[in-house]
Amino acid sequence: MQTENRLFDDLAKILNGAAGTIAGMGREAESAARERAREWIGGLDFxxxxxxxxxxxxxxxxxxxxxxxxxxxxxxxxxxxxxxxxxx
Structure with a gap:
């Protein structure tokens, strides 16, 4: 019974780590897209x-x-x- 709990604990840690990594990637992609948009708009004659x-x-x-x-x-x-x- 103890090994099953440990397996679930390990699986939960892996899923939490993956979720954090995916969220970080999303924030990084959003930041890069905003920066590209600023560069593009900055090049126009507004x-x-x-x-x-x-x-x-x-x-x-x-x-x-x-x-x-x-x-x-x-x-x-x-x-x-x-x-x-x-x-x-």
Missing amino acids: VSRDEFEAVKAMAAAARDENDALKARVDALEAKLAGGTAPAA
Whole structure:
């Protein structure tokens, strides 16, 4: 009876060791895949969020300036044409 228990104990140790090894391999594979993805994405021409927000703000400012200049041009054209300037 003692030998059967020892056999089961040894078998349990082997299975626990194998499970630990498999889990470690899984973690290592996941880490390697993440690193490869970072390398691949890093090689592409993505912009950071800060750069995107800065360009977006500059575009909004340029759009506002363009609208103001268009209103001035329209007023000047109206003045040259002899009409009255539109209310801005």
